Amino acid sequence: MRPTPAETIAGIRRILRDVVEPEVGSEYARQRLREVRAVLAQIDWDDAALRLRRRDQALRGLLADARTWIEADPARRRAFADLLPQLAGPGEPVPEELAALNAVHARHAAVLTEVAGRLATWLRAHPEDAGGRELRLRMMRHLAV
Amino acid sequence: MSTATAAEPGVEEIAAALRDFLSRQLPEGAAPQVFGLRRSGTGSSRENWPFDAVWNVDGRPVRHRLLMRRDPPAAVVDTHREREFRLLRRLADTPVPAPRVHWLDDTGEYLLRPTMIVTRYEGEAHRAVLRPADPLGLGPERQAALAERLCQTLAELHRIDVDAGGLRADLKDPGPNPAEHELTRWERELEAQELEPQPALRIAADWLRDNLPGPPERTVLVHGDFRPANVLVQDGALGVLLDWELAHLGDPLDDLGWYTAPLYAREHFIPGRWDAEDFLRRYTELTGIRVDPAALRFWQILSTFRLAVIALAGVRNFCQGGTDRPAAPADTVIRQVLAGILAAEGG
Numbered sequence: 303m304r305p306t307p308a309e310t311i312a313g314i315r316r317i318l319r320d321v322v323e324p325e326v327g328s329e330y331a332r333q334r335l336r337e338v339r340a341v342l343a344q345i346d347w348d349d350a351a352l353r354l355r356r357r358d359q360a361l362r363g364l365l366a367d368a369r370t371w372i373e374a375d376p377a378r379r380r381a382f383a384d385l386l387p388q389l390a391g392p393g394e395p396v397p398e399e400l401a402a403l404n405a406v407h408a409r410h411a412a413v414l415t416e417v418a419g420r421l422a423t424w425l426r427a428h429p430e431d432a433g434g435r436e437l438r439l440r441m442m443r444h445l446a447v
Numbered sequence: 448m449s450t451a452t453a454a455e456p457g458v459e460e461i462a463a464a465l466r467d468f469l470s471r472q473l474p475e476g477a478a479p480q481v482f483g484l485r486r487s488g489t490g491s492s493r494e495n496w497p498f499d500a501v502w503n504v505d506g507r508p509v510r511h512r513l514l515m516r517r518d519p520p521a522a523v524v525d526t527h528r529e530r531e532f533r534l535l536r537r538l539a540d541t542p543v544p545a546p547r548v549h550w551l552d553d554t555g556e557y558l559l560r561p562t563m564i565v566t567r568y569e570g571e572a573h574r575a576v577l578r579p580a581d582p583l584g585l586g587p588e589r590q591a592a593l594a595e596r597l598c599q600t601l602a603e604l605h606r607i608d609v610d611a612g613g614l615r616a617d618l619k620d621p622g623p624n625p626a627e628h629e630l631t632r633w634e635r636e637l638e639a640q641e642l643e644p645q646p647a648l649r650i651a652a653d654w655l656r657d658n659l660p661g662p663p664e665r666t667v668l669v670h671g672d673f674r675p676a677n678v679l680v681q682d683g684a685l686g687v688l689l690d691w692e693l694a695h696l697g698d699p700l701d702d703l704g705w706y707t708a709p710l711y712a713r714e715h716f717i718p719g720r721w722d723a724e725d726f727l728r729r730y731t732e733l734t735g736i737r738v739d740p741a742a743l744r745f746w747q748i749l750s751t752f753r754l755a756v757i758a759l760a761g762v763r764n765f766c767q768g769g770t771d772r773p774a775a776p777a778d779t780v781i782r783q784v785l786a787g788i789l790a791a792e793g794g
Contacts, residue, residue, distance in 0.1 A: 333488025337773050344775040361646075411644040418646055422653035438650065439792065445647040446785035 307347035315339045351400050354407060358396070360444045361410040365389045368417045371437050382420060388413045414441070456559055458484060461496070465515065468557040469500060472550050477502040484515070493692065494519050497567050513549070514567040518560050520769055529553045531691050532563050533617045534668075541612070542603045544687050570686045574676035574714055577721075587720075589683045594721040595729065596685045597675065601706070602733035604688075605667040605699045614668055618696045624662045625697035626745065630655050633753050640760040651752055651784045658791075660742035663698040670694055673702045675714060699736050703727070704746025710754070710783050748787040755780045 305313065318339050326332045346353060369389040372382045379386075397403045418441060425434050456464075462484045469479035484498035496515035501508050518528070529551060538545035547566040552558040573582045577590050585593065609615055621628040634652050637645065670677075671693025679687040706715055707723045716722050727738050758777035765774035 328485070329488045330486040334771055334773070341773040341775045408643045411646050414646040415644045415649045418650045419653065422650075422657070426657070439789075441646070441650055442654075442785045442789055442792075445650070446782050446789055 311342050311345075311347050315342050351403065354400070354403055355396065358403065358407040358410060361407065361414055362394070364414055364441050364444055365410060365417065367437060367440060368414075368421070371433055374433070378424070381424060382417075385413070385417060385420065389417070458486075461559060462498075464558050465498070468550070468552060469502065471557065473502055477504075493517060512567040514565050515558070515562055516565060517558070517562045518555070528561055528563055530617055531694065534614070534694055535565075535691060537612055537614060537617070538607075541607055543607065544600065544685065545691065546687055546689065568679055568681065568687050570679035570681035572676060572679050572689065574674070576675045576678075576680060577717055578714060583680055583683075585680070585683050591717060591720055593675075593678075593680065593683075593685055594717055594726075597673075597678065598726050598729045599733060600678075600685060600688060601670070601673055601702055602730055604670060604673075605702070605734055605736065607668050609666055609668055609696060612668075614696065618668075618694070621666065621695070621697050624659065625666065625701065626659050626662075626742075626749070627656075629697060629701065629753075630659070630749060633749070633756050637756045637759065640756060640763050642759070642763055642766060645759070645781065647781050647785055648752065648755060651748070651788060654788050655745065655749055655752065658741075658745055660698075660700070660739065660745050663700065664736060665699075666696050667699045668694065669697040669699070669701045671702070671705075673706055674711065698742075698746070699734070700738065700742050700746045701750070703730065703738060704743055704748075705750035705753075707743065708747040708750050709787065710751055710780070744787075744791050748784060748791065751780065751784045751787055755784055 318335060323332060323335055326335060366389070369386065372378045372386060372389075397406055418438070421434060421438055425431060425438065428434065462481045465484065466479055466481045469481070470477070473479055479500050479502040482499045482501065484496055487495045487497055494517040496517060498513055498515065500511045500513055502511070503509070516528075532548055532551045532553075535545050535548040539547060546568070548563060549566070550564045552562045555561045571583055576583050576585070577594055581590065607614070609618075630652065637648055637652070641648075670688070670691065672690050673688075677688065677690040678685050679689060681687070707726065712723065716726065727743075731737060755777055758774070758780050761770070761772060761774040762777055764770040765772065
């Protein structure tokens, strides 16, 4: 596949810099043009969908971890019972198209947000729950990369 | 004006409105004229429009260098310009080098959008002014002097007596614990700005709430965006402290956390010559305010959280077509928030 998306964007950035920018008379428009070039450079155009898929896989893993942690204790099962049906099952299909994948990712992110908020409340009431603290740390480590 | 759309007035219309506005503000017979009005490339919460105005003073025409700071159609930070205007008026009587404000059209009745007019100063601001590339050509000695002057300026700001200075009348009381107040404020902003769920920032907010520092020894005037990028350098030295949109009453460590946050350490310090430790030691010498490391860490993480929320506001504005500032995903700064928490947790 040539040009790759990244090659296309790199070429467009070069044209914007070498051809368009010298012809722009307004200071304001020149500044916006520099920002456009910078934003184009910040995005991984070739791997955007792959990265989204990897991020969604990480969310599924965290939701599975949360399910395991909840199901390991009767008190947790009671406290988080309403969330269990929303936690990702192992066989859930991965969409092939970006828009569908984005929607699934957003849904998983919403569930993880809910789980994380409830986990924080749980840990305030149960500071001795080392497994819960470890789960929260695992969430942070996964989301920090 | 190239950015004007069909719904937007052109620069000639804005200049005419400005001339009429000045006529209303100035004594009869001043006969103001406006020259060189244009939109500059800077400003995200406000549009900056430099211009010169000439009006008669004691019968003679006098030229004034002015700047029109105008609300954009969609700002990344919702600010209250009347509050900022009154604050800057009060700061004129302090050692803090704040811009001089002249007039305010708070509703946009005369200037088509909410606008304040301030003095336009000579000089240049550059976020990398302290870095080895030395974009303003200061040289190592003046860079070091500027770095220390920044610390002195922040100390001067935090030494203002907010009670004697009347600031409590203009700025919101942050309550018994400014840390809790600020966290709540930016959590609400996150709620309003996120286009998709942000579990990383929600987890961060919960961590911050579980690690709130105690109240400060004293409430101070917090600049809210204190950094080298927001100082105008004149003749090689600090001239004016700019961008007061986020100013509020609060904890002095609020500004210190932002200034010392790892995200911008390379821009804020000079390695081996003026490090964060030097800055904090000098700050304490000048203010008497002790800096608790755990509290500073909290504020460093909260300030990065705040930056992430502002980035998400930029993304929202961009995706909804409300701005001409392009925005990339905010992932990098969001990851920085969690990296700060993980470092605080020991990995």
